[in-house]
Amino acid sequence: MTLVWLLVALAAVPVLVVPLTHVVGRRAGWAVAPAYTVIAALMIPTAATVLDGGEVTARYSWVPSLDVDFALRLDGLSLVFLAIVLVVGIVVMAYSAAYLPQGRNLGFYLWMTTFALGMAGLVLADDLVLLFLCWEITSLASFLLIANAGQGGEAGAQRTLLMTFIGGLALLVAVVIIIVTTGTTSLSEALGSDVWSDHGLLTSSVAVLVAVAGFTKAAQFPFHPWLPDAMAAATPVSAYLHAAAVVKAGIFLMLRFSEAFHAVPAWNVLLTVVGLFTAAMGGLFALTQTDLKKLMAYSTVSQLGYITAAIGIGTEKALTAALIHTVAHALFKSGLFMMVGVIDHEAGTRDIRRLPALRKAMPVSFWTVVVGTAAMAGVPPFLGFVSKEMLLGSMLTATGPAWAGPLAFVGLAIGAVLTFAYSAKIVFGAFIDGERDTEGIHEAPAPLLVPAMFPIWLGLPLGLAPFLLQLPLDRAVEAMVHHEAYELALWHGITPELVTTVLVIVAGALIVSRRTRLRPRVERQLLPWSGAGAIDGFARLSWRAGSLMTRLVAADQPARHVLMPVTVLTLLMGLGSLGVLTLTDVPATVPDLFEPLDALVALLVLLAVIGVCRADSRVTAAVYLGGVGIAVTVQLFALGAPDVGLTQLMVEVLTVIVIMLVLRSLPVRFAHRAHARKRLPLVLGLLAGAAAGLGTWVLTGRREIAETGQYFLDEGYEVTGAHNLVNVILVEFRALDTLGELTVLGMAGVAIIAVLATVPEHTLRRSAPHRGLRPLDSDRDQRAAAALEDAQANLRPLQLLLRVLLPVLLALSAVIFWRGHNAPGGGFIAALVGAASLTLVYLARPTDRAVGTRRLHLGLVGGGVSVAILTGLLGYLSQEHSSFLAPLYTYVGSQHLSSAMIFDAGVYAAVLGLVLIALDLLGTEPVTPAFTPGPRPQPRTPRTGGLREREQVGDWTELPEDEKPAAEDAGSPESTESTESKEQHA
């Protein structure tokens, strides 16, 4: 199987797993595991090529303008990691199918398989940009998996994201520097470049950046706290994360860059010191834990410390040791994690203090854990022993001063003692010590146990016959230092390493024998602060710094906030226009810019704007605002823009209605503030107006028609077969703009729903009891008051009119939609006409009742945007210009049809959705139950009186609806719904 097909197959898994989990739930793991097995089996011929000394590459042009390729390469190093990703993936997936709780577990499988894809992409990437992309995919997937654990995981997930993104940034900077200095984005070319040996300082800085990136993923001090945090995630997640995925991504990165940096002193010192320190620290913290999973997490921190230190040494023996330990660790740690899950699953706890002595009840688990921990502790004859021996030995090959090697050796040995101690603690804590009764605890079922046992027991034959791994390791080490791997063997003779191993085991056994006395001393918080606390403190600090920064530019009051930009814009525009006018040779204006109608509009606008600004009551201001809108609409028609004019007219109508809906819940008059500046707005407003007018006069109307405009006029019809050029520009030539606009519309609608659904209900009620509309002398003339307040009777004419008008309006909307291609009209105008007719339906109701449901709102908005995007994708089928949103044409009979009409339908739906949201959410009070967030539309509130009921009716009439004669309802649009809602309450 070629590399691309490998990635395609791995990418298909997350896509297919989504519908699969809907059907089979957690058992999807039993489909994913075989899928990975098949993928791994198909890769064997390709792997064989690599083992024979070949190299498999694939290269596709990706971003030619930046010289970025989609380049893949399988060499020895990638092969080892790819094998780990797939093999551990297989067992973890099989295990998950039995381990996870019943249910869909959609998030788990989706992100786990994405994780595997990201890892495979990372190890195969031969392009720095692709490498970085895959690196971030693994970061995001781990974040989502940890956050998926629910509330317990949120804080940890955020810390993980913060940590891994620090590394991501470091890697990004490193990648950019590498690309700039080596002039290529190809990873293999960049690593083999001469730049690294020629420029010491540059090489050191890039090496440190890459090391920081590696540290964040491989959980090296001081970036380690996220790993124990990640324990909140489900056990299979931890097993995969610790053994094969994220942390191994860090190790892989450091190994991959060893080719360039293995002889750079800064790299050697940094990795070795940090690695050894982390190893000892992780071991110590592991000993203090009583939660088996947390213990495992710190143990991973410690084990990765060994590997990091060995990568830091950088000799071929050390790199061999790092690789073999990576393999050994992947096997025993994935198995041990799953075994902790098995213990947790069967005994109901994973706390050593509460676990009974499980040895008798779970013998198979016991021996499996013994083998796994023995491998971790470096006891012969397991693979862990082989790797630990070699790690110890490789420390002595350290370059630099003579004392460096022995010092590193001793450091690692200290870590090894701690490793032995905490490994023993797992066995004794879970299986040997403990007073509680084991009654009712049985061995785990095979589907759970077997996947967990497999990787652990695999370490035994590999430990006895390590030469089986020699060939892949040779190829992997060759990929890094162009030299074959050190020879793997179980028995190297009596060496310092072997003596140390014996000493380590003796020291460890001594600690174990005294465990009852030692445990209480170490099982406590060793330090007064924790890593997680430190990260949170850092986050708080940066938040505070951020708010300090924003205070420099932001203000709590909008008025103060806009003051600066308005002033600057005014100055720029005014002085700039004056400058252009005086300093340059401005061409004369085109003749005939003026039409008499313009002057009338200007006068009307002037009067209405003065009205808006001076109005004391909100309603008055709204009326003047409507006047401005109508005058501007006239101007638009006068400028020869019928589409724009129609749209403006409809928008004006709807805006006025929405304003009136909102004004009902606001005080009648504008607030007067004594301290509010009065003169400044006036002066600044006049200056800004003058500047804008001057700018318009200086900078427009002084040229021939634009080239682009002329193109549309000349070619528009030929290209699209449509006469209405404005509509064609909207839905064909510049459809991407329109798609963006739709998205803005949709987002506004969703934002309204979100805001109104999350604020407390009292903020949506009126501040003061509202009296509704009443005649001025209502106290004297009761009949006049009744005539105004009897909503039912008042609306009768409108309801009757609507029966005739509604079909006409809807038909009109359809006609406008249809003819949009050739005459003024189109999706926007048609949708606004449709929305206006629904507004009439709303207005014809005596109570504030919603027209649609929340599902309809979101469906219209989401459906509209989706339809538009899907139409865009259709554009790739276009023969001539295959691109997003390219229109397709066809003829049905003599009728010319374009895919842009489907796009226009999307426009229609989204606009309608927004207007419905505005009507239903702003026009009902406080929020009818139909709009409460929840899985499905709610039944309506009971109609039997009560405060709530009165408030809903409030605006127009005080009469509860029940008291009205039922016969009067017949025929009105109201009646059917009343029956409906009554049925629902029955």
Place this chain on the structure above:
Amino acid sequence: MTVLPLTIAVLVAGGVYLLLQPGLVRIVFGITLLSHAANLILLAAGVSAWRGEPLHEGPGVADPLPMAFVLTAIVITLAVTVLMLALARLGGNDDTYVMPDTEPRPEDDHERGTGETEERPA
């Protein structure tokens, strides 16, 4: 000579004046006026000497591109206006100097938003 710049000047002056007022409704009205001004500026950029409807070829036909821009702008203005009006409604007061009290109160329906409302006895 043309009066379009005058209309624009009046709209901008009113818009900026309202934008600097304390109440959100007035600010929204100001934004509406500014949008009108912006739309007219866009159309002025298409040169107001040619006012033929761009439905057919011929002399004196207006530039359709600014019109398409303005059409987009109008609908976005609608979206922004509606959103800001919804915000103005919160707390029953649109005074931007007073933050609406958004702490839950006892009379609020606490089940709202938890999805449990459907279990309420009907």
